[in-house]
Structures are given as C-alpha cells and as structure tokens.
Amino acid sequence: MTDTDTIIDAVILWVDGNDEKHRQKMLPYLEVTSKINEEGFRTRFDQVNEIDFTVNSILKFAPFIRNIFIVTDDQIPNFYKNKTSRNNYDKVVIVDHKEIFQGYEEFLPTFNNRSIESCIHRIPNLAEHFIYMNDDFFIINETKPTDFFRNGLPVLRGKWLNFDENIFYKKFSKQRFGHKYAQQSSAKRAGMSKYYNFRHTPHPLRKSTLANYFSENKNEFLENIKHRFRKKTQFLPQGLSNHLEIKNETCYLESDLRLVYFRSYKKPLWWYKYKLENKTAEKLFMGLQSLDQCPEKTLDFFINWLRKRTS
DSSP states (O other): OOGGGOOEEEEEEOOOTTOHHHHHHHGGGOSSGGGGGOHHHHTTTOOOSTHHHHHHHHHHHOTTOOOEEEEESSOOOGGGSSHHHHHHTTTEEEEEHHHHTTTOGGGOSOOOHHHHHTTGGGSTTOOSEEEEEETTEEEOSOOOGGGTEETTEEEEEOEEEOOGGGSGGGGGSOOOOSHHHHHHHHHHHTTOSSEEEOOSSOEEEEHHHHHHHHHHOHHHHHHHHSOSSOOTTOOOHHHHHHHHHHHTTOSEEESOOOEEEEOOOOSOHHHHHHHHHHSOTTOOEEEETTGGGSOHHHHHHHHHHHHHHHO
C-alpha cells in the first residue's frame, strides 16, 4: 500500500459546556458545586463554536480524510443540526460516549478528556490510521497524507525533554500535574528515560497501538477511564501511543512543528494580525487554546480569519 492509498480518519473530542443540560449533568459529581463557575475550570468545557472551523479546515486542507468522527456526550454541534448542513458534511459522524464506553457504562457520564481519549480507539469503523484533534486545532494550509503517516507509520512532531525530576531547579519548585506531567507519565509507562514533548498539532495515531496495549494492560485502561474529572494519576493515551511507537521504531520524528500557536490573548490586536499575516505561509497547523477567554475584539478577528481561511 502506498502513502496515498492509506485510509486516514480524523477524530475530534467536543463538548458544549455552555449547554445548561450538560452543566446540570455535571453538578452531582462535583465535590464543590461552585467550581462549575470558575474560569479555570470552565475553559475546559466552554466553546465558541470553533469546531465549525476545525471541521471545515479538515475538509478544505486535508480532503484525503475519509471520516471525521466527532466524539461527544449526547450533543450535536450547531453546524450539523439541520438536514441541509448534514448533506454538506457527509464525512462527519457523531459518536456518543456510550458507544466508546460500551461495557464500561458505570464510568459515565464523564467530563474528563483523558478518560475519553483512552477509548477513542474503540470508535466503530475507525480506520487503523487516524488523526486525533481537539476542537481548538486547525489545519491552515494544504496537507498531504505524508504529513501525518509515511509508509504506514505516524509522523510525530515534538522535541525531547528531560523528566522534571531530572532537572535540578525543578526539584525545588511546586509540582504541577498538567499536560507535561501526564506526558511524562505516558513516557514512563513505555519505559523511556526522557519524554518526547508534543504540542497543539494533530496527533497521528494507529488504532492497533492503543488497542494492543490496553488489551495487555487492562488494569491501566480501567484506571485511566474511571475518573470523571482529571486526576494526577492519569496519563495521556496519545502520549503513550507516541512513546510506544518511538520505542518500537515504528514512527518518524519531526522537530519542525509547522505550528502557529496562541494560548494567551493579552497582547494588542495588531500583534495577532501581524502574526497571522506574516507567520502562517509555511505553517500547516494553528492552535487557539482557551479561545473562550479571548477579548471580544480579538475573538472577532480570529473567528473572521478562520472563516475566510476555511471557506
């Protein structure tokens, strides 16, 4: 099979945290119910319909993608709610949490992306080769299958970093249990002595890599899916997959992320305009983390830019 013959799907995790029904579903599982209104907590769930542009960016700049699976909890994105829209998005398939947690329904509802990520390989009819994305990832220029898989093997973009406990000055700083910590936990499970740090780019994964590992390590699978909210003991399944591929020499490593990325929106508007006008020509991907926290004028600029780029 040649690279152009490789069947590739896309998987996107999505939640509409603004939905009152979703908020009410969450409340009984919060130890402190007031937390549901805290900005730092809400940003994991709130959205500004950016998934519209995630999907449109795939359709425009990665037309070789076969199916776009949107994994969600009894919700449907606005762009997919009417019949006309569905006809325009015939590649889109809505996948409910119940489908991928089949046999493990006692862990639902879940509000934990790491738990959900541990089950994405269980999506019905998912291709062996797929690209995992969050709804704040966007493809912004034309891509080829070989940007994600070569000779059937994933192309991993990132760089090597030492574990925090092996960095002298970090031994005296407060331990954080965020994204990098979860990546390090993933690397350790694969038996690595350092970790391959990846950023907000689409993640090429092979279904069999996760399926085989979790089949052989069922307790780790159960431990990672049972938490309704993030726990420091959890690892990133996509990080685990990456490190298993590296260990087995079944991947290609690329240090060039081909990424333009924003996570803070405190700079003046002209700065963002400059970045997008002058720094995107050679990039393939854009990440806009916590766009729900973006000031109104800057948000309008990003939304309009994405609309024009992906239409």
